[in-house]
Amino acid sequence: MPDHTFDVASLYPRDAAGPAASRWRGWGSMLVGMGVGAIVGAALALAGVTLGRQVAALDWLIAGLLLGLWPNVVLHEAGHLLAGMMAGMRPIALGIGPFRYERTLAGWRGYRGSALQGIAGFAALLPHGTTGGTRGAQAMMLAGGPMANLLTAAVCLVAASLLDGSPRIEGLLMGVGGGALVLGAANLFPFTVAAGWRSDGRNLLDLARRAPDADLYLALQRVVGLSLAGQRPRDWPASALPAATPDLPPMMLAFSVHMLCLSHTMDRGDAEAASAHARWLAHHWTAAPPGQRPAIATQMGGYAAIIARDGALLSAWRPLCEGGLLDLSPYRAWLDAELALLQDDPALPQRVTQARALLPRVHDAGSARVLEDHIDRLLQRQCTSSH
Numbered sequence: 001m002p003d004h005t006f007d008v009a010s011l012y013p014r015d016a017a018g019p020a021a022s023r024w025r026g027w028g029s030m031l032v033g034m035g036v037g038a039i040v041g042a043a044l045a046l047a048g049v050t051l052g053r054q055v056a057a058l059d060w061l062i063a064g065l066l067l068g069l070w071p072n073v074v075l076h077e078a079g080h081l082l083a084g085m086m087a088g089m090r091p092i093a094l095g096i097g098p099f100r101y102e103r104t105l106a107g108w109r110g111y112r113g114s115a116l117q118g119i120a121g122f123a124a125l126l127p128h129g130t131t132g133g134t135r136g137a138q139a140m141m142l143a144g145g146p147m148a149n150l151l152t153a154a155v156c157l158v159a160a161s162l163l164d165g166s167p168r169i170e171g172l173l174m175g176v177g178g179g180a181l182v183l184g185a186a187n188l189f190p191f192t193v194a195a196g197w198r199s200d201g202r203n204l205l206d207l208a209r210r211a212p213d214a215d216l217y218l219a220l221q222r223v224v225g226l227s228l229a230g231q232r233p234r235d236w237p238a239s240a241l242p243a244a245t246p247d248l249p250p251m252m253l254a255f256s257v258h259m260l261c262l263s264h265t266m267d268r269g270d271a272e273a274a275s276a277h278a279r280w281l282a283h284h285w286t287a288a289p290p291g292q293r294p295a296i297a298t299q300m301g302g303y304a305a306i307i308a309r310d311g312a313l314l315s316a317w318r319p320l321c322e323g324g325l326l327d328l329s330p331y332r333a334w335l336d337a338e339l340a341l342l343q344d345d346p347a348l349p350q351r352v353t354q355a356r357a358l359l360p361r362v363h364d365a366g367s368a369r370v371l372e373d374h375i376d377r378l379l380q381r382q383c384t385s386s387h
Contacts, residue, residue: 007275008308011282012316013297060168064175070096072180075152076145076187077123083144084125088132090228092363093124093326102327105368106360114323116291119197122325127225138218139207142200149184153177197252197289216242216253223260227366233260234267244277255281255288259299267370271307278303294324301335306374311342330358334371337378352378 074096081091093102097120100113116122125141127133156177160170190202206214219242226236244254244261258277265274281296288296297320304314318339321332337351345351355375362368 060171061175064172065179068176068179072183073121075148077121079144079148080123084141087137087140089125090128091125096121104361133222146184146187149180153181228364230365232366232369233263274307291325297321298331305338330361333358
């Protein structure tokens, strides 16, 4: 039965379309993006015409641009991974379009996910315990992607200039190199796309000027690094958690702060504090980037199951848990089992079995410990009800 000591009405998901003001802001961002895109496109077209006059096989130049698009994205993300690993960070995931390659407790796993609005690819790296959580490590990881593209561009363009009598290969190399140059240089510009993702240049600039956002991001990374090393949320030092004040602007980092604080308070059994973070997340959910919303919905589903004990609230959030940046299937399976328990569903044993089978897909040992405890509790309730 629901626990009526909670203000459940304020914890339901709002319309993802958001209020009219948000839609107008979305149109404004799109129009600005179209204007900037038109200017950049015109400049690239002019450069292409100028370059084309010097390239005998212009069709091969265009082919190089097109064929090199995804390889250059892969090289960009691989640059982040390599630089981050050299700085002491641990790679968690690599995403190129809808394709994911993730590190789980059972090892690396590849699968096809959903494409993310605003980005072509991503590389996720985290500190491991106390290693790789410094400002320098973060800067090295961020710079690795653009540097990989610029190095590729230099190699391709130099190789093209050294060729003699091979116009097709020369055009192909110049196309691949030109695409790498544009991708690397563009990512060094400080900007934020409409979906909320920040360029490498924006993050590097924030790190260099010690902006509050950069300090907040480093603090978040260090906390998640503790979970990666096996420390469950209730054992995180209170001093390590960033302050989640009620007036924190709804941005990607703010959502991450409240999600971590919700995990911390739920694992400690602090219902009052957990409810405050849950209300903030529910109230601002529509302002989150689309790629972050499934993770927020999963957290809210966990709150509904563990703190509120409200099947209707869990049912409202559960359909919104699909997709996201990383594979959330272990948590979705657990929420399905929690919902079966709350609704006295006879399929509870199968749901519990499915949730336990997906435990090895969890990315960090700290979260796995919490999830295993929840599944064990469900198993005990199942055994009790069967007798």
